[in-house]
Amino acid sequence: MTERRFLTRGRVTRRFLTRATALLVASGLTACDLAPTYAPTKLIFPANWEGQGAMRFGQPSDGAPRADWWKTFGDPELDALEEQALKANPDLEAAAEAFTQSRDVAAQVASHLYPQVSGTAGGEKYKSSKHRLYRGGTATGPIYMSSEQYYGAATWEPDFWRAIRNRTAMAKEAAQQKAADYAVARLGLEAELAQDYIALRGFDAQDAVYRDSIRYYRLAVQITQMRLAGSIAAGLDVSRAETQLHSTEAAETDILARRDVMEHAIAALVNVAPAAFHIAPVQALAFRDVRPSAGLPSALLERRPDIAAAEREMAQANRAIGVSRAAFYPEITFNAMTGFMDNGFDLASLSNSMYQFGAQAVLPLFQGGLRRAELQRTWSYYRQSEDDYRSTVLSAFQEVEDGLTNVNRLKTEGGQQAEAVSAALRTQTMTMQLYTGGLTNYLDVVVAQQAALTARVALVQVQTRQIQSVVELTRALGGGWSASDLPKTTQIRPFAPLQYSGLRNPKDVGDVKTSPNPSNADLTTKP
Template sequence: MKTVKVLFPLSLLLLSGCVVGPDYKAPDAALPAKFSQGGHKQADVTLNPWWEAFRDKKLNSLVAQGMGENLDVQQSLERIVESRANVIVAGAGGLPQINAGGSGTVEGQDGSFRRNSGSDDHSETKTLSVGADASWLIDLFGQYRRTKESANASLDAAYDDVNVARLAYLSDLATTYIEARYNQEAYALQQQSLTSRRETLKLTEDIKAAGAASSLDVVQAEGLVNTTLAELPGYQTGFNQSANHIATLLGLPATSVTAGLRKGSAQPWPRYDTKIGVPADLVRNRPDIRRAERQLAAATASIGVAEAQLYPSLTLSGSIDGSRIVASAASGGLTSWSFGPSLNLPIFNGGRLRANVDIAKSAAQQQYLAWKQTVLTGIEEVENALVGLRNSYQTVAALRKVVDSSERALGLARESYKGGATSLLDVLDAERSLAASRVSLAASIRNLANSYVSLNVAIGGGSAIEPPDSKVSETKTSAAY
């Protein structure tokens, strides 16, 4: 008997150390040694403020202003709070549960009846009861340990999700700001074209008055002026829409930042190159890849949770109840208690528990494929951004020459037209070519800036930069205790 008393708790201890389900191992991906444009292994780029390469004070201030105010970022911060609470819930299942309660009642009878001499009867009974019960589900096969493991991995994923939201915010804000400045630049260029075309119209009218031009020439010159006037509102609309979207990204009502952006500024132009590193750096630097890996860890732990339910479960439970009764004639107390284990054996459940294991395994495999897809997508985005940035530099350089040539061609066409050597059509064609080349150059500068943003976002640059009063820092500190 003594041997049983000793072996029984030891067997429980040994069984409680058994954890079913696969142990998680971080996945490996077959990555190329370098990108097509080269690159060398680099340090962490998640703290690199790449937008400062534009040397645009307004852009820098907008980034700082919205870093903690963006609503997507704030939602991701709240998901950290939720995930932390889920860790507590997951851990609570494997701990003893104790509940207590009490009650009190008073019962009595009142009345009167007459015998030989009148008398009144009154009786009263007071009952006070208290009780407590406790239960502890012995984690024989690691169900709650796997549950907590899954919850902790989900918490890690929630932290990475904040950086995903920040990176998306930085990308959206920078590209929208670039678009706003492009529309301002294109509007200003079209205003220059409008001035030039009005000069041509005035010149044509003067020549017609001298009898050297026809009414057709005047009408054609007027048509070009009106065409330019028709294009201007589109650029104004584009600017206002971009400004309104920037306000939304900052968590402000639309039009809140429009006035501050109306003062024109040069189109953003990156002042230095980006160190792209190697594909293996993406696994460390991109928050969406880290998040997918943590979600895979959570899904893997869930397999153990499902498998643990295939095996017996043992619960230790006990209760104690006490009551005190005070009656008119007598009083006394009564105490009762109970304690003992209960064993649950899953014998027949129609295959539900085994199906739950298959579901968990499939979910983990799906999450692995999602992680692998995220890695490959990241490499693709870097490669595309590298090609786009390189080609944008070449396009901008070529278009600058086109603009110079078009400006000289317009000057020569006007001089020839004044001297009667060419027709008005040559002047109008030269003006069209110059206006188109100027806008094309502005669009190419916009594309270059966007490619620079895309490259830095693709490598995860700046995703871990937090505002000074970041709630993420506070949450991480709290989670350490």
């Protein structure tokens, strides 16, 4: 009767333990999320832009920048340079690798959701001294001992308070932020290269103006020398003409030096050593008149990668609150170990088996305010990320408004400066004719020449800035990027669960392109 009762109690105990274990597992799978419900900050902003004139308003698809927005300028050499930079720029490739590393960090954090299983096998042989301490002289005990064993161990921390899942979500959102940072770096590279190339072509156009003026000034020197030889003019006129000629030649040399430096900058952007790189000069600016649509202000939040990065940081801060809250609850860990041990090789014998299992719950009772300080810090960090997000949005709106203003005003300024050039050239021609006819002195000619040269150079500079302002506006509008280009959280994992080969380069996700080669060592390849 006593034995039957013992067996019955044993079955009840086992049934209770089984149900308790199932309840714990179910609780782990449906754990309580302690992170606040997340929703991006809703900002109120104008329904339209203030910029007028050259720009058009419309839906985001109506003339909005494309991913290859630089092609709208109609310059094949710029197209080739942009393609080369996107393939080989070292800073951009480094940003892509930073995204890859963030994906791996997310995979490492997610691994803690699963049991950690390990296996161990080993053997030892020991020999002790016959004359060791406390061993009698007549002792017959063994002085040799061997031990062979193998066993497996498993530990698992059920995620009751979703601390691990919130850390995993934070890591995935951090990877998305890195993807947005990559898009920021790529857009910055595209815009910087376009800006530099336009500036270089502006130097070409200025150089053409200087060379044309130098030809004119050389003719003026010849005229003054002829008049001096005929005793019609004084030597002062020759000196003034030569001064104008040589100062203009010096100004042209300065422009050429600035062009060389700009060319070197472009070479570095496309991964070519400056000594192996050259762009043939042109005579004038020949870019198409590009007028992209500004779209609606509400669409800007979806088209700016820096705004997306700031929003992802805010999402991480929200998850961090859940992690710090979970620290107030017990951490429960299950562990188990089983295997065989023998002093020979009879390891498979059931009598040589061993096992161990247990559970552990840890709840810090007093830490001097450590957990409360961490919780307060995460709330503060969330508010800071909100402020940073709002600041990023405000900066984006300012950049668009600046772009609209610059494109519009510089277009108007260019037309006005063109009228000034026409008037200055007429004055220069008439003044030289009057001087040749002896009706004015050469000082008036010099003043007219300087005014004409200044007006022509200013026109080229305004035209260059106007084209660059289109690039800046395109960059401010996101350069054709969209938040839909961010990888989904389900795509962050860089390898399949059972993948053990092909780990050197993960599969590309989103719009982040990693290079299959560790580096591009050829610094002489031209686009």
